[in-house]
Amino acid sequence: xxxxxxxxxxxxxxxxxxxxxxxxxxxxxxxxxxxxxxxxxxxxxxxxxxxxxxxxxxxxxxxxxxxxxxxxxxxxxxxxxxxxxxxxxxxxxxxxxxxxxxxxxxxxxxxxxxxxxxxxxxxxxxxxxxxxxxxxxxxxxxxxxxxxxxxxxxxxxxxxxxxxxxx
Numbered sequence: 677x678x679x680x681x682x683x684x685x686x687x688x689x690x691x692x693x694x695x696x697x698x699x700x701x702x703x704x705x706x707x708x709x710x711x712x713x714x715x716x717x718x719x720x721x722x723x724x725x726x727x728x729x730x731x732x733x734x735x736x737x738x739x740x741x742x743x744x745x746x747x748x749x750x751x752x753x754x755x756x757x758x759x760x761x762x763x764x765x766x767x768x769x770x771x772x773x774x775x776x777x778x779x780x781x782x783x784x785x786x787x788x789x790x791x792x793x794x795x796x797x798x799x800x801x802x803x804x805x806x807x808x809x810x811x812x813x814x815x816x817x818x819x820x821x822x823x824x825x826x827x828x829x830x831x832x833x834x835x836x837x838x839x840x841x842x843x
Contacts, residue, residue, distance in 0.1 A: 688738060692731040700727045721778065722763035729759040751789045754841040758785045761840060777825045777833035783812040784837025792842070 704720055736752050758781055765776045790805040816834065819825050825833075 689735065692735045696731050697724070697728050700724060719767070721766045721775075725759045725763040725766070725778070729756045729763075732756050732759070751792075751841070754785060754789065754843075757843075758782065758837055758840050761836065765836075775825065775829055776836065777816070777819055777829045779819055780816055780825075780830045780833030781837040783808070783815060784834040784839075785841040786837075787812055788838040788841035 701724060704723060708720060732752060732755050736749065736756075739752075740749075762776065762778055762781050769775065787805065787808045790801060790808050793801045794805060812834075816830050819830060820827065
């Protein structure tokens with residue numbers, strides 16, 4: 677986009693992918709009178725996911741005007757799809773016996789995106805993919821060790837994220 681520096685573009689990405697979602701989480705915890713950030717109820721988790729989908733949509737609109745690279749757009753749309761489908765799953769499965777792992781859902785989408793980008797030919801993407809697999813294993817193992825999820829919730833979240841991003 678003409679007139680914007682690279683630093684400004686990075687700030688806009690940081691704003692829409694980190695700062696605004698964190699602020700949304702804080703607003704949800706304050707308005708729902710929650711004492712901690714992890715959202716247990718499906719409605720809270722879904723509201724958070726849908727707000728993330730809105731932020732990503734605005735990011736797509738902004739970057740489309742900035743002549744977004746064509747190979748990036750499907751991944752951003754995939755991210756929106758992951759957030760919306762995650763929200764729907766959280767609303768549909770309201771029981772305490774099953775909560776899809778949103779960590780696994782996100783990491784599944786991220787690793788699938790990097791896997792698809794390996795075809796671009798950059799050796800850095802190849803190593804980023806294996807780094808992401810390692811980080812995915814760490815995060816999802818931690819979710820199991822902390823007893824935040826059952827194995828089925830982790831596996832189904834990861835495979836759902838991969839499936840959505842590959843489509």
